Amino acid sequence: MSTPAENEASIKQESGPSGTVQDKPKKIVVRTGDGEVFELKEEVAMEMETIKTFFMEDNISYETVMPLTNVDSWELVKVIEYCSKYVELKNKENFHKELKAFQDEFVKSMSPKTLLSLSNVANYLEIKYFLDFICQAIADHIKSKDVEYVRELFGVENDFTEEEYEMAKTEAPWAHENLDKDLY
Amino acid sequence: MSKISHDTIIDILSRLPAKSICRFRCVSKTWLLLTHEPHFIATHLSRHQKQKLILSSNKALFSLDQEAPIDDDMLPSVLDFPLKGDLNNQWIQMLGSCNGLVCIMPQPEAFFVFNPSTRESMRVPDCPMSSHADPCAEVGYDVHGFGYAPSVKDYMLVKIHKGCSVLIFSLKNNSWKTVQDFPYKHLLKNPGTTLNGAVHWLCMGPDHLPVIAALDLAGQKFSGLSPPESVIDSNGYTTGVLRDCLCLLHHNDHDRQRVFWIMKEYGVKESWTRILIAEPFFSLQPLCYWKNTKILVARNRREMLLFNPRDGTCKCLLANGLQVPFYVDVYVESLVSPNFRLN
Numbered sequence: 082m083s084t085p086a087e088n089e090a091s092i093k094q095e096s097g098p099s100g101t102v103q104d105k106p107k108k109i110v111v112r113t114g115d116g117e118v119f120e121l122k123e124e125v126a127m128e129m130e131t132i133k134t135f136f137m138e139d140n141i142s143y144e145t146v147m148p149l150t151n152v153d154s155w156e157l158v159k160v161i162e163y164c165s166k167y168v169e170l171k172n173k174e175n176f177h178k179e180l181k182a183f184q185d186e187f188v189k190s191m192s193p194k195t196l197l198s199l200s201n202v203a204n205y206l207e208i209k210y211f212l213d214f215i216c217q218a219i220a221d222h223i224k225s226k227d228v229e230y231v232r233e234l235f236g237v238e239n240d241f242t243e244e245e246y247e248m249a250k251t252e253a254p255w256a257h258e259n260l261d262k263d264l265y
Numbered sequence: 266m267s268k269i270s271h272d273t274i275i276d277i278l279s280r281l282p283a284k285s286i287c288r289f290r291c292v293s294k295t296w297l298l299l300t301h302e303p304h305f306i307a308t309h310l311s312r313h314q315k316q317k318l319i320l321s322s323n324k325a326l327f328s329l330d331q332e333a334p335i336d337d338d339m340l341p342s343v344l345d346f347p348l349k350g351d352l353n354n355q356w357i358q359m360l361g362s363c364n365g366l367v368c369i370m371p372q373p374e375a376f377f378v379f380n381p382s383t384r385e386s387m388r389v390p391d392c393p394m395s396s397h398a399d400p401c402a403e404v405g406y407d408v409h410g411f412g413y414a415p416s417v418k419d420y421m422l423v424k425i426h427k428g429c430s431v432l433i434f435s436l437k438n439n440s441w442k443t444v445q446d447f448p449y450k451h452l453l454k455n456p457g458t459t460l461n462g463a464v465h466w467l468c469m470g471p472d473h474l475p476v477i478a479a480l481d482l483a484g485q486k487f488s489g490l491s492p493p494e495s496v497i498d499s500n501g502y503t504t505g506v507l508r509d510c511l512c513l514l515h516h517n518d519h520d521r522q523r524v525f526w527i528m529k530e531y532g533v534k535e536s537w538t539r540i541l542i543a544e545p546f547f548s549l550q551p552l553c554y555w556k557n558t559k560i561l562v563a564r565n566r567r568e569m570l571l572f573n574p575r576d577g578t579c580k581c582l583l584a585n586g587l588q589v590p591f592y593v594d595v596y597v598e599s600l601v602s603p604n605f606r607l608n
Contacts, residue, residue: 200270200273201269201270212273212276216276216277220278220280220281223277225285228292231292232292232293237293237295239292240294240295241291245294249290249297252287252290253287253383255345256284256285256288257288257291
């Protein structure tokens with residue numbers, strides 16, 4: 082893998098006006114927090130506001146490798162998977178139906194915790210429809226789960242004393258009934 | 266895993282039904298505080314605008330959900346409400362609903378504002394007027410209404426005492442106040458219809474023509490709306506609302522009707538439009554849009570119809586286990602507390 086200095090050198094040689102029309106589809110290159118380099122199709126990369134702003138705001142050349150320090154490679158793989166599919170289906174007639182089918186499979190392929198950590202990435206990369214999807218998927222998942230499960234999933238510490246917890250529970254004891262039996 | 270952002274937690278939680286949120290208030294003190302914040306409650310409300318039904322039948326209350334899995338056969342759920350099971354209960358009268366709060370009267374002069382989704386309730390203090398004999402009594406009964414005034418962020422219960430004195434109870438101030446005398450005559454015995462921050466009742470104006478009295482809740486003043494030209498007698502009509510449009514329906518035990526009126530533009534007499542419905546009715550109450558394309562109406566207090574506004578055709582929707590006759594109103598799921606002034 083080339084060093085940052087070498088990258089700088091090659092950028093200086095090849096950069097040109099960013100508005101240049103090229104024959105082959107444009108690629109945007111990013112580097113994740115764990116050091117992996119990804120090449121994204123321009124149309125997919127532009128779905129992510131953070132990347133879009135980085136390149137568009139100051140007319141930065143696509144030769145620049147954008148650092149995504151807060152994103153792990155496995156997370157970016159998942160994001161690219163979702164956004165590519167979304168872009169592919171966007172203008173199709175059965176958009177909603179096909180997207181729903183893809184969403185169901187996407188959720189099934191991940192554990193709730195990994196789904197939740199993708200919400201941070203969706204926030205950081207500013208992909209509104211992806212964040213929307215993740216939040217709804219998590220809401221659907223936790224809807225009928227009990228308090229312990231949700232604490233575990235979100236990594237929230239129970240700061241109630243035994244007494245305080247019982248008091249809080251008496252506000253709506255009926256809300257703790259008829260929950261999902263298969264918890265984990 | 267790095268910590269989930271505060272905004273994301275709010276985003277996720279605001280999508281949950283009230284029951285889940287009531288439970289997750291026990292997750293931690295932070296979550297308890299967060300889910301009680303007015304901003305969170307407002308966000309949650311904005312995500313839960315799909316109307317549900319609340320039905321009053323045989324001294325009990327039930328709810329029906331558009332999202333319930335079975336399409337034609339609905340199973341109403343029994344609702345908990347203040348004074349449930351009390352031996353003195355009569356018909357649970359429903360006086361109006363706003364932002365998830367419903368005002369009910371399970372016994373004469375016993376008013377409650379409650380949220381069916383969180384089961385929180387408050388009892389309205391006794392009205393100072395109700396026990397007084399009124400020399401100017403126009404009619405022998407009291408008529409009520411319940412609504413929300415967005416400009417003052419307050420919920421109000423209106424009582425028109427014997428057709429002449431008007432009193433308003435403010436949930437925010439927890440007190441009754443007398444406002445102007447009722448300016449019209451022949452007030453009919455149905456609870457008011459609420460929309461646009463005003464409560465509406467059908468009655469008779471000074472020129473002996475029917476008029477729709479509209480009480481603006483924030484300003485606490487009456488104005489009059491004109492019914493359609495061809496409606497010349499207020500008797501036998503009721504008001505209703507369908508997605509922010511006022512409706513006028515004929516309620517008659519002898520003649521079967523097939524038409525109801527909808528005021529497409531609020532306050533504009535010319536915008537009254539006739540809606541034709543294929544099935545005849547003695548009484549009809551428009552409820553809400555059902556799954557975005559059809560209109561749900563209650564017919565003759567005995568059944569519910571899914572009505573296609575394009576061609577007037579109807580399909581019957583069965584509500585299993587519901588005794589007839591029943592009264593019905595719409596409400597939304599929310600976390601709004603009837604005791605919000607205490608927070």
